[in-house]
Amino acid sequence: MAGLDLVCGPAEPLVESGHSYKLMERLGSGGQAEVYKAVRQSGGVSSAPVTLKVFRPSGDRPIDAQYRSWDKGDAVLMDLGSRNVPGICRRIDAFYGAPPRQTGAPLADHQVPYQVLEYLPGQDLRELLVNRNRGPIDAVGVLRTIAGVLNAMHRPGSPDIHPSLHMDIKPANVIVLPSGEARVIDFTGSRYSAPSHMTTISYTPESAGPEAREGRVGPSYDVHGFGAVAFYLVTGVQPRSDSPQAPTADANGWANLRRHPVVESDPRLREHLLAPLSDQPRDRPPTSDLFRWIDYLAELMRASRAPGLGVDWGGVAADSTVRVPTQAHAAPASAPIPAVAPTAPIPTTRRLGVDRDRDRTKVASAPVSPPAPTSPAAPPPPSGRFGRGTATPTHRPHDEPDTQISGPTHHDEDQPPPPPPRPWFGREGKLGALSSGGELSMVGLLFFFVCWGIWALSNLRENFLGHILVLLLWIVLGIAVFAAARAIGTLLLVRWLGRTRESARLSHLASGAFLVYAGIYLLGQVTWITSTLEWISNLF
Known part of the structure; x- marks a missing residue:
């Protein structure tokens, strides 16, 4: 050729x-x-x-x-x-x-x-x-x-x-x-x-x-x-x-x-x-x-x-x-x-x-x-x-x-072309994105549960049903913190910046941090723990 x-x-x-x-x-x-x-x-x-x-x-x-x-x-x-x-x-x-x-x-x-x-x-x-x-x-x-x-x-x-x-x-x-x-x-x-x-x-x-x-x-x-x-x-x-x-x-x-x-x-x-x-x-x-x-x-x-x-x-x-x-x-x-x-x-x-x-x-x-x-x-x-x-x-x-x-x-x-509808299920769906970062909430929940158990055992003479209600109340508040963080993120990232949220790590971090704070708060009400901390602080 x-x-x-x-x-x-x-x-x-x-x-x-x-x-x-x-x-x-x-x-x-x-x-x-x-x-x-x-x-x-x-x-x-x-x-x-x-x-x-x-x-x-x-x-x-x-x-x-x-x-x-x-x-x-x-x-x-x-x-x-x-x-x-x-x-x-x-x-x-x-x-x-x-x-x-x-x-x-x-x-x-x-x-x-x-x-x-x-x-x-x-x-x-x-x-x-x-x-x-x-x-x-x-x-x-x-x-x-x-x-x-x-x-x-x-x-x-x-x-x-x-x-x-x-x-x-x-x-x-x-x-x-x-x-x-x-x-x-x-x-x-x-x-x-x-x-x-x-x-x-x-x-x-x-x-x-x-x-x-x-x-x-x-x-x-x-x-x-x-x-x-x-x-x-x-x-x-x-x-x-x-x-x-x-x-x-x-x-x-x-x-x-x-x-x-x-x-x-x-x-x-x-x-x-x-x-x-x-x-x-x-x-x-x-x-x-x-x-x-x-x-x-x-x-x-x-x-x-x-x-x-x-x-x-x-x-x-x-x-x-x-x-x-x-x-x-x-x-x-x-x-x-x-x-x-x-x-x-x-x-x-x-x-x-x-x-x-x-x-x-x-x-x-x-x-x-x-x-x-x-x-x-x-x-x-x-x-x-x-x-x-x-x-x-x-x-x-x-x-x-x-x-x-x-x-x-x-x-x-x-206006720009519309994005495709995002599915609810699947790894990249809306519910899948909510589970991403869930380990942060689970760590906070586990820490809070241990602290609540110590607090509840230290107050056995009181009404145990009241202790259960306290547990449920703090967990509900943790869920509310997650939902509030998610709503704020949607407003800032999706509505204002036009981004697609691929995970919920920041919301889980906020919820986990709140539960850690709740656990520390309950430990602060246990007498023998506060006494031990005071004794240690007096040593220094």
């Missing part, structure tokens, strides 16, 4: 900077970028391969709006990389420079943004299940990787780190490496969970939640994409119809859930698998429950008689000879589609992008001419090497349907 004769680089004072990257292969094309395998050259030495994402402007949006959109996704990916979040395609560098050109050709008079990413020598889930050119896919490992990334984005665990959304989780955006490890890719459409970032919403109709049409998304939007990947691993098809014109689309044009024989044959599997794909975001499991959700799905799949798709659920034989189900399994128009209710019409949307690659591995072997600028009058980017600006992701490679962009609504500008 003849290599590409294309070079590019940052707009730097050094002459050689403009051709410091040599493009080796074309990996794919999306609505906002060309993707290449490249190496960085320095002093005649080439680096290890990297992935180079080259912005391509679109003619139907102002160029500065496209730059800002690119910048938002780049900021989120850089944030995740700085936190060492595992399971993602890491961002190495970013710069502005002239579009790729033939070696020796003059520089263009305008610049475009670039992203330098780590090179992932693997295939996405769509390619793997269709081509069957490698061993079985570790479905549990793939899903746990996605769940880990979403937990890191939705629940960063620190008030100094802003939550974020991926916005386009789907099979084509999950790469499986030769080692079997999975990586989540394509963060161009990612956004911080803030009104200033949620000015456009990316969605792919086959895998996205219907709430995208309303211009209001939250963490449950990513959970729907996660469910779409799980559905694909179980059935070999996307969970929703291919387009709004398909027979399974609802009256308002949104792609409804498919009926699939594997899913419909097992009521437990159907109920569990469709939960994250619910049309109502509030009915989907929260991000914190995804790991338990994966374990139960694997248990159901191991117990089912579903045909093999080259997918291993931890004990399920991965039969690579069974063909992937086709779209013939889609439900007829007259069939009721469970778990999906009719919703409002789709707002005005835009489709961006060009003809997509049908097979990335085949296209990569073909020579590519330099991409012609589609916007010759594009203004220069902001000053500095890392000035930002980008395009909204709409079109995806690997024969994926175009990702559409829904215009901003008043919801986006007025």
Whole structure:
């Protein structure tokens, strides 16, 4: 295969900077970028391969709006990389420079943004299940990787780190490496969970939640994409119809859930698998429950008689000879589609992008001419090497349907996306958070009980029922102290600072300290203890 004769680089004072990257292969094309395998050259030495994402402007949006959109996704990916979040395609560098050109050709008079990413020598889930050119896919490992990334984005665990959304989780955006490890890719459409970032919403109709049409998304939007990947691993098809014109689309044009024989044959599997794909975001499991959700799905799949798709659920034989189900399994128009209710019409949307690659591995072997600028009058980017600006992701490679962009609504500008409802039960539920730190209250209670016992034995001649009432009264007061501390913490942390309370340690500390004080108070009423303390103090 003849290599590409294309070079590019940052707009730097050094002459050689403009051709410091040599493009080796074309990996794919999306609505906002060309993707290449490249190496960085320095002093005649080439680096290890990297992935180079080259912005391509679109003619139907102002160029500065496209730059800002690119910048938002780049900021989120850089944030995740700085936190060492595992399971993602890491961002190495970013710069502005002239579009790729033939070696020796003059520089263009305008610049475009670039992203330098780590090179992932693997295939996405769509390619793997269709081509069957490698061993079985570790479905549990793939899903746990996605769940880990979403937990890191939705629940960063620190008030100094802003939550974020991926916005386009789907099979084509999950790469499986030769080692079997999975990586989540394509963060161009990612956004911080803030009104200033949620000015456009990316969605792919086959895998996205219907709430995208309303211009209001939250963490449950990513959970729907996660469910779409799980559905694909179980059935070999996307969970929703291919387009709004398909027979399974609802009256308002949104792609409804498919009926699939594997899913419909097992009521437990159907109920569990469709939960994250619910049309109502509030009915989907929260991000914190995804790991338990994966374990139960694997248990159901191991117990089912579903045909093999080259997918291993931890004990399920991965039969690579069974063909992937086709779209013939889609439900007829007259069939009721469970778990999906009719919703409002789709707002005005835009489709961006060009003809997509049908097979990335085949296209990569073909020579590519330099991409012609589609916007010759594009203004220069902001000053500095890392000035930002980008395009909204709409079109995806690997024969994926175009990702559409829904215009901003008043919801986006007025308030941030709602957080997912927190469950009551489970380790990370509301009751689980109350038990965290309970050892502090138990230590205080044990100390108080010993002190009360000493006090009660020293006053046996009095009414013992009264001693019991004293015990109960102090315990009730300790519970009241815990409740008061919890209420104050909720007011300060949740209402004023907007934080999620992960434990109740401070409240248990207050309750335990109060019970220790109550025990010391009772000991102060025991005559022989006070006399002993006075005798000891007189010695000094």
